[in-house]
Amino acid sequence: MTRTTRPSFSITGRTQADLRQGWELDGVTEVLLEHTDLARIGNLDTNQVRQSAAEARNRGLKTVLVWDLLLSDREIADGGALIRSLDLSHFDAIRVQDPGVATYVRDAFPMMERQLVLETGNHNLVGIRRWIEAFEPKRIVLSNELPMPLIRSIREALDANDHTVTLEYLALGRLLIFYTPRKLISPVEPETDEWAFIERFATSVDEGKHFPLVENTQGTFMFYEKDLFLVPYLEEIAAAGIDVARFDLKHFEADELIPALESYLREPSAEHLGRLKSHLAPRLTRGFFKSNRTDKQFVKLKNQHLVVPEQAQLVGTVVETRKKKYLALMTELPFGQNDLLEFIAPEGHVAKARVEWIRDVTGNEHDRAESTGLWMVNHVGKVSAGSRVYRLRES
Amino acid sequence: MVGWPLGPYSVSQRDRLVEYRMTKPEILAPAGNMFKLQTAVRYGADAVYLAGRRFGLRQAADNFTIEQIHQAVAFAHENGTRVYVVLNGFLFDEELEDLPPFLAELESAGVDAVIVSDLGVLTTVRRHSNLRVHLSTQASALNSHAARFWRDMGVTRLVLGREVSIAEAAIIKREAGVEVELFGHGAMCMAFSGNCTISNYTAGRDSNRGGCIQSCRFKYRLSDERGGAGPQDHYLSSKDLQGIAQVPSFVEAGIDSLKIEGRMKSPLYVATTVRAYARARDAAWQRQADFGVEDLFRELNTMSHRDYTSGNLVDKARSDSIYLHDERHEPNSHDVIGHILEATENHLAIHLRNPLETGDRLEMLVPGQDIRVLATDTLKDLTGQRVQRVSSNRVVLLPADSIARAGFLLRKPKSKIDAQKDDISHDTDDAALIQHHRAHAG
Numbered sequence: 001m002t003r004t005t006r007p008s009f010s011i012t013g014r015t016q017a018d019l020r021q022g023w024e025l026d027g028v029t030e031v032l033l034e035h036t037d038l039a040r041i042g043n044l045d046t047n048q049v050r051q052s053a054a055e056a057r058n059r060g061l062k063t064v065l066v067w068d069l070l071l072s073d074r075e076i077a078d079g080g081a082l083i084r085s086l087d088l089s090h091f092d093a094i095r096v097q098d099p100g101v102a103t104y105v106r107d108a109f110p111m112m113e114r115q116l117v118l119e120t121g122n123h124n125l126v127g128i129r130r131w132i133e134a135f136e137p138k139r140i141v142l143s144n145e146l147p148m149p150l151i152r153s154i155r156e157a158l159d160a161n162d163h164t165v166t167l168e169y170l171a172l173g174r175l176l177i178f179y180t181p182r183k184l185i186s187p188v189e190p191e192t193d194e195w196a197f198i199e200r201f202a203t204s205v206d207e208g209k210h211f212p213l214v215e216n217t218q219g220t221f222m223f224y225e226k227d228l229f230l231v232p233y234l235e236e237i238a239a240a241g242i243d244v245a246r247f248d249l250k251h252f253e254a255d256e257l258i259p260a261l262e263s264y265l266r267e268p269s270a271e272h273l274g275r276l277k278s279h280l281a282p283r284l285t286r287g288f289f290k291s292n293r294t295d296k297q298f299v300k301l302k303n304q305h306l307v308v309p310e311q312a313q314l315v316g317t318v319v320e321t322r323k324k325k326y327l328a329l330m331t332e333l334p335f336g337q338n339d340l341l342e343f344i345a346p347e348g349h350v351a352k353a354r355v356e357w358i359r360d361v362t363g364n365e366h367d368r369a370e371s372t373g374l375w376m377v378n379h380v381g382k383v384s385a386g387s388r389v390y391r392l393r394e395s
Numbered sequence: 396m397v398g399w400p401l402g403p404y405s406v407s408q409r410d411r412l413v414e415y416r417m418t419k420p421e422i423l424a425p426a427g428n429m430f431k432l433q434t435a436v437r438y439g440a441d442a443v444y445l446a447g448r449r450f451g452l453r454q455a456a457d458n459f460t461i462e463q464i465h466q467a468v469a470f471a472h473e474n475g476t477r478v479y480v481v482l483n484g485f486l487f488d489e490e491l492e493d494l495p496p497f498l499a500e501l502e503s504a505g506v507d508a509v510i511v512s513d514l515g516v517l518t519t520v521r522r523h524s525n526l527r528v529h530l531s532t533q534a535s536a537l538n539s540h541a542a543r544f545w546r547d548m549g550v551t552r553l554v555l556g557r558e559v560s561i562a563e564a565a566i567i568k569r570e571a572g573v574e575v576e577l578f579g580h581g582a583m584c585m586a587f588s589g590n591c592t593i594s595n596y597t598a599g600r601d602s603n604r605g606g607c608i609q610s611c612r613f614k615y616r617l618s619d620e621r622g623g624a625g626p627q628d629h630y631l632s633s634k635d636l637q638g639i640a641q642v643p644s645f646v647e648a649g650i651d652s653l654k655i656e657g658r659m660k661s662p663l664y665v666a667t668t669v670r671a672y673a674r675a676r677d678a679a680w681q682r683q684a685d686f687g688v689e690d691l692f693r694e695l696n697t698m699s700h701r702d703y704t705s706g707n708l709v710d711k712a713r714s715d716s717i718y719l720h721d722e723r724h725e726p727n728s729h730d731v732i733g734h735i736l737e738a739t740e741n742h743l744a745i746h747l748r749n750p751l752e753t754g755d756r757l758e759m760l761v762p763g764q765d766i767r768v769l770a771t772d773t774l775k776d777l778t779g780q781r782v783q784r785v786s787s788n789r790v791v792l793l794p795a796d797s798i799a800r801a802g803f804l805l806r807k808p809k810s811k812i813d814a815q816k817d818d819i820s821h822d823t824d825d826a827a828l829i830q831h832h833r834a835h836a837g
Contacts, residue, residue: 070556070587072563073538073570099534100541107540120590121485121533121603127515134544145595150487177597178611179590181558184630185617187714202615202630203622209597210621222631224596282621287596292487294601310448310460319736319746320777320790328777328790330736330746332429361737361744361777361792373801374737374744374790376777385788 007238007245010168012066014043016052018254022247023061025262030062030244032095037082039066040179040218041250043197046086053090065091067105068117069218070098070181080108088112093138102135115139119170123150125157132158132165139244141168144175144228144287145294148240155241166243171230172261173248174212175287178222185215212251223251226285231264232273233289252279305348306388315341318387319374326359326376329369329389336368340392343383352392353380418649419680421477423576424669427658428457430802432467434662434734435476437802438762439673442477443467444510446658447497450482450490461497465504477507482520483531484604485513485589495523502526510554512589512603521549532556532578533589533603538563542571552576554654557583558707561641565648574651579638580668580695581656583706585611585631585717632718637703639691642675644708663731664698666760666804671695673763697729697806732757732805736790743769743793744777745805751791752784759796760804767798769805 011022012032023031033049033056034042044052053063065086067079079101083094088109096102097117105114116137122128123146132140142151146169155167186194198215202222212223230237230245237245249257257279264272277284288294308314316331335341337358343351356378358366369375421441426432435443445467446458459467464480471478480501482494494516501509502524509526511517512533520528529552530536530545537556545553552574555564561577568575584591591602593610600606611631618625636656638645645653653676655668671691678686695703704716730749737744751757757769774782775792785791 070535070537070558070590072559073540073566076538076540098537098541099544100536100538103540103544121513122515123485124488124491124513124515126488126491126518127513130514130518130548134548145592145601153488175592175596177592177595178586178631180586182585182633182712182716183714184585184717187717188617188626188628188630188719200617200619200625201621201623202617203625204610205614205616205627207597207613211615212621213617222593226596285596292601294595294599294604294606306457308460308463310462312460320788322777326777361739362741363779 005238006234007169007171007242010064010244010246012246012248012250013254014250015254016044016048018249018258019052020055021254021258022249023056023059025247025258026265028061030064031056032064032066032246033091034066034250035082035086036217038069038079040068040176041214041216041221042066043250046082049086050090057090062092063090064093064095064115066095067101068095068097069101070179071101073100076101076104080104083109095139095141106135113138115141115168117141119143125154128154129158129161129163132163137165139166139168141170141246142242144170144289145292147288147291148236149291151242152240159241167241168244168246169230169237169242170228170248171234171237171245173228173246174223174251175226175228175285176221177211177224179219181219183215184220185213224285225281226283227281228287229277229280229284230286230289231261231276232268233286303346305344305346306386308388313391315389315391316372318343318383318385318389321379321383321385324379326379327383329375329377331369331372331375331389333372333391334368334370335391342390342392343380343387344390345382345384345387347384349382349384351380351382353378416649417646417680418651420645420650420653420676422669422673422676423479423652423654424665425581425655425658425660426467426665427660429459429463429467430734431658431662431665433470433802434665434804435669436471436474437800438666438669438760440476440669442479442507442652443471444479444481444654444658446481450484450486450494450497450516461500461504464501464506468504468506472505478505479508479510479529480506481510481531482516483510483512483533484516485533485601486516486604488515491515491519494519498524498526508552514548517548517550527551529554529574529576531588535587535589536567539567539570542567542573542575546571546573552651554578554652556588557636558587558712560710561644561648561650561708564650568649568651576652576654577645577650577708578636578656578706579642579645579653579672579708581636581660582701583633583636583656585633628719630717630719632701633706633712634704634716634718635701636706636708637695637700638705638708639671639675639695640688641705641708642672643679643686646676646679661731662734663760663804663806667694667698670760670762693728697727699727701726727809729758729806729808732807734805735759735799735801735803738796738799738801738803740795742775742795743799745791745793747785747787747789747791749807750784750786751807755807757793758806758808759799760806761798764798767796769796769799770794 008029009027010030013019036042093113095115114137186192200213202211202213209225214221260276264276316329320328359376423442424435424440426443426445510529510531512531530550532554535556536553554576564575594600594602594608598608616627671694701718733747759767
């Protein structure tokens with residue numbers, strides 16, 4: 001499949017005016033319509049959605065109704081009723097994320113084109129293929145945790161299997177990092193209306209990071225402190241196989257941002273880039289566009305000295321030491337006198353020693369500690385309580 | 396159903412519930428390591444969940460080697476307990492490639508099910524094994540449509556999202572024809588599970604592959620503008636779920652499994668929660684009008700915890716489910732002392748996690764029975780010498796006890812007042828539920 005130099009653009013905005021301004025941008029082919037009762041952060045009422053859809057259609061744009069909430073059965077039924085009242089002929093597609101909502105839409109509105117949001121998890125081709133088979137979406141919205149090399153391989157694999165699904169990736173907007181149905185702002189600000197659209201910043205006291213926070217009728221949403229800004233990389237995004245780049249403009253002053261974006265898209269100069277950035281958060285991010293190494297720190301999460309290797313023969317754990325007198329071991333495997341044991345302390349000290357004597361707790365001497373349980377052996381220097389004890393194979 | 400204390404459902408929900416078949420829910424306990432697994436089994440868990448070294452969500456837990464999984468399954472099955480292995484990370488392709496050999500080991504060990512959240516993992520498990528598959532709460536299955544989808548993908552049980560009530564879970568079970576599992580106790584994500592990536596972006600650690608830094612527990616300052624002044628509190632932090640008063644509703648609604656959160660929690664937590672919930676479940680199953688909910692509240696307050704909430708079990712979680720720290724809150728009435736390493740005719744050998752002195756009130760948690768107080772008049776060290784006080788990380792010898800067994804957990808009240816307290820002082824928002832229970836118990 002031949003790739004164009006830039007992907008096409010899908011836009012969303014907070015108001016009808018924002019949408020009208022946004023769809024004037026060169027390259028916009030699609031508008032996302034976010035109803036207050038259907039979208040996570042929707043701001044359009046029923047009439048505004050209908051009007052915007054009609055206007056967008058007249059301009060030759062694709063109209064997509066966003067229903068990306070995670071919902072209970074009752075809420076799905078309510079949402080379905082609302083969608084019927086909107087008149088589906090206004091829309092070219094419905095965008096969903098909850099697999100239950102996707103199932104409902106597939107069954108209740110089988111003729112509607114589906115767009116499936118796979119932004120939460122879904123980092124492997126096996127799963128993505130299965131989602132496509134199950135729901136036959138025309139579009140999948142990929143996670144921004146997927147780096148471009150991986151997207152390229154996903155695109156190639158889908159092409160090789162004649163999948164015609166289009167791929168979308170957020171290129172400009174806030175990164176949603178937390179979504180709860182609970183209201184977290186209005187309860188602590190009694191003067192606010194719990195049904196209002198509330199915007200705040202949550203600053204982490206220890207780290208001083210400023211996270212945008214939104215509460216509305218659907219719950220509370222927190223965004224990363226840095227705005228995602230991939231506009232300078234649109235050619236790379238297209239080359240990786242992304243068909244549609246999304247500009248989520250609803251958190252910005254669109255009447256200032258959109259002209260700056262238009263200028264940059266028309267002429268990507270440093271001046272236009274600077275002007276565009278000035279309308280975004282003070283700090284910007286590429287997210288995981290280049291790479292994702294978020295598993296590399298896992299080795300630091302626990303004391304590696306106490307991690308039992310897969311093939312090791314763990315005899316037990318030291319539960320008490322008495323200098324120059326004894327070690328008390330709680331054992332999981334039998335051991336015997338003259339066995340060579342290795343002790344790895346929580347602090348990392350490693351000691352090797354032979355078992356010189358074995359006693360039970362009442363002081364009786366034994367040649368072997370056959371049953372698992374509490375045993376005492378000769379003291380070994382630098383071994384502390386909590387040390388792991390392994391049996392060493394002797395050559 | 397006449398006379399049985401119905402759960403706190405609305406009338407319409409209650410009417411529907413009589414259609415459901417009562418079920419004795421399994422008590423499903425966390426097993427962060429072998430000792431915790433043994434503890435869970437000992438104290439009455441019907442099933443445990445654990446993780447191998449990879450593919451799960453608790454990279455900081457000890458977790459199990461393949462050899463240990465074999466041992467764990469053998470031990471659990473000998474005692475009639477099922478073992479589920481969590482594979483609930485959102486995996487990348489290269490990690491999926493490593494999964495089939497691990498699945499073969501799990502099948503060989505005889506694990507009873509695996510718990511997945513990622514459709515790619517689910518597909519891989521189905522392709523490469525005959526393992527039963529449960530859907531993790533990380534997938535946020537919240538409705539019967541999703542349940543049917545996952546059922547059609549091969550899932551036999553759904554661990555429903557924590558946003559689902561007991562009544563909703565019963566409907567999902569009926570509509571989709573799958574087993575349902577609900578969290579009954581433990582810490583809760585404030586966000587929809589699987590929908591939080593704070594750690595990914597702020598700390599470079601994938602929260603959905605085991606690296607969560609629990610940013611929702613941090614203190615934040617709220618303000619109208621970026622960096623502005625404002626009040627500080629733990630706005631994103633959820634109280635802990637505590638559903639002991641709702642256990643009869645679990646039974647009545649036909650919930651298949653009551654899950655206890657906490658693979659990172661202590662053995663004492665495992666013992667206390669399993670013992671309490673198993674007692675409540677057994678009483679509810681036997682339709683005992685009064686299952687001692689007040690005693691069980693008190694038991695659950697012996698452990699360190701955030702303030703309790705019933706979460707979404709009854710109704711949607713409200714503003715009082717946010718854990719805005721109350722400095723006056725007493726987090727736990729008891730301290731862990733340790734566990735019994737060895738119980739013989741001559742002595743009890745106890746591994747101490749906290750100091751013990753002669754005369755201390757030492758409480759032993761006995762599976763299925765009341766708390767038993769052990770004599771501490773005579774403490775000896777491992778050389779047989781009498782001692783007045785023994786510090787932590789030591790072994791102390793006590794006189795033999797006929798009930799005591801290796802592995803039993805021990806605790807002591809933090810104050811003598813707590814030791815003598817008769818009245819409950821539960822810090823929960825479930826007071827109304829206790830009243831409700833009392834009203835129906837007669």
